[in-house]
Amino acid sequence: MDSFKIDRTQHAIGQGGFHSAMVYRGGRRFGVVVDCGGASGEQRADLCAAFAENSPRDYDVLAISRLDDDHVNGLPHLARAGVRFRNVFLPHADRAQYLLWMTLRQAHARGDALPEQEQVAKTLDIVAGLYAGRYGKPLIVAEDAPRLGADEPAGVDPGATPDAVDAAHAAHARDTTDALDTRHADRAAHAGPDLLHPGLRRGLDAAAPGALFPARTSLHLAGMDWMLRLHSREWQMPRVAEAIWALPVLAELRRAVDDLGAGAFTAGNAQLLDGVTAQLRAELDLKTVQVAATKILGRRVTLPATMTAKELLAALYAKMPELHDDASPSLCVYAGPGNRGNGGRRARFARQRTTGQGGQVGHDDAPQRSVGWLLTGDTPFGDDKALAAFMRHYALELPLVETVVLPRHGARQNYGRALAELQALAEALPAGARRLFIAAADPAGARPLPDPAVAELCRRFGALQVVDRRAGSAVYDSVQAVDFRTP
Secondary structure, X not given: OOOOEEEEEEOOOOOOEEEEEEEEEOOEEEEEEEXXXXXXXXXXXXXXXXXXXXXXXXXXXXXXOEOOHHHHOOHHHHHHXXXXXXXXXXXXXXXXXXXXXXXXXXXXXXXXXXXXXXXHHHHHHHHHHHHHOOOOEEEEEEOOOOOOOOOOOOOOOOOOOHHHHHHHHHHHHHHHHHOOOHHHHHHXXXXXXXXXXXXXXXXXXXXXXXXXXXXXXXXXXXXXOOEXXXXXXXXXXXXXXXXXXXXXXXXXXXXHHHHHHHOOOOOOOHHHHHHHHHHHXXXXXXXXXXXXXXXXXXXXXOOOOEEEHHHHHHHHHHOOHHHHOOOOOEEEEEEEOOOOOOOOOOOEEEEEEEEOOOXXXXXXXXXXXXXXXXXXXXXXXXXXXXXXXXXXXXXXXXXXXXXXXXXXXXXXXXXXOOOHHHHHHHHHOOOOOOOEEEEEOOOOOOOOOOOHHHHHHHHHHOEEEEEOOOHHHOEEEEEEEEEOOOO
8 A cells, every 4th residue: 555645734824723734645635724814914815825826726625613704714815816625614503693693793803904894794704605605515514413325334223322323333444444455445545536535525525515514424535544523513692692683773784694694605795795884884773772781681781872783782792791702613623543444554654843944843753643633623621511522522533633723722711710621631642742732823912822821731741832923933744654554
């Protein structure tokens, strides 16, 4: 069996995220991008143009870990540069609800080089376009979705536990592989249209846009010890936010946001964007809002006689500190060797991991299997239930993970008070000095990140690299399969 190679980069886009990976084998490739957002508009445009100029422009997967603008506002730049995606994996959220939630949050934030109301509309348009299929066929990652129809093992009890289902699928994959001569399996893998397992490709191609993609189904590459495994928690808009959007004075803005979401397949629909912007700028008579707002928030609210819709949303959001750290929809991505019966022989890998300045990050040593990356999105590890679900989902992958992109840019609020959850995650990783934690952050921003306590804990368990807007902060990771004799 021949070798394969993976090149990965955490790009220096600042506080946000932009990760790309390409798998090469026998003249074929499989490409993945996770997020694209952050920095300033000019820097995003330059970085995306350089990325398109120096890389393949057709990618199999775009995965969006978080739907905030600093994770998605680079996508229009990629699209203009000609970068295309076959499938787009998104967190499990209702599009219409999330656009309203984002409008509320964005109204409280400042825009980027555009009038604030216009920037809010443009951000909504990007997210709506993701779920509408503008950047590739959208698939919603869900924990409880039925498995893809292709290559389904017979005799799996529909009421079985997730662990039992995983075991059945792993056994099915091993049985299928054992029944084939290795040389024939190799030729079959090379003969396919791409590197993805043929059964998975059939299932993905048959899926309708917007269909649920089961988080228990890993994306295995054909005949190779490599896969993607996704994780997403279902998100619902907080009730207090729903109550705010039920205010009659916001009915026209809500209608404009709904119209934008419903018509977002094509980019730059000027009429819909202008409609949202105009409604955000519209002045509202708040004589009847004071009492309603006080009732919604459970405490006295004092508002001026008139405000624009954007100002009203910003004022109400500012009075809800309990929502400021509310976890947005979040998608995690593991990329690395497969421990779930993918049909390929297990490999060992040689790695070279450096920064943009040429310095080594962590340490290299003899060939190993623990070369996996885990991009955690904005997973709320402070929630014991969420942490347990996360650890169960990645139980077989965590021993192979040596690079973790920290949630929420290295902020502290995704953990409990003593950071015990972050320590539990670090302790689940393979022991040794090769562990690397990445914070895609802006240490010089108004709210410097990563948090010092988070940074200190990460350095106790390995190395920490802050990937900001400086080109030299980027992380490059190249791994190559060098030994297929491992049983």
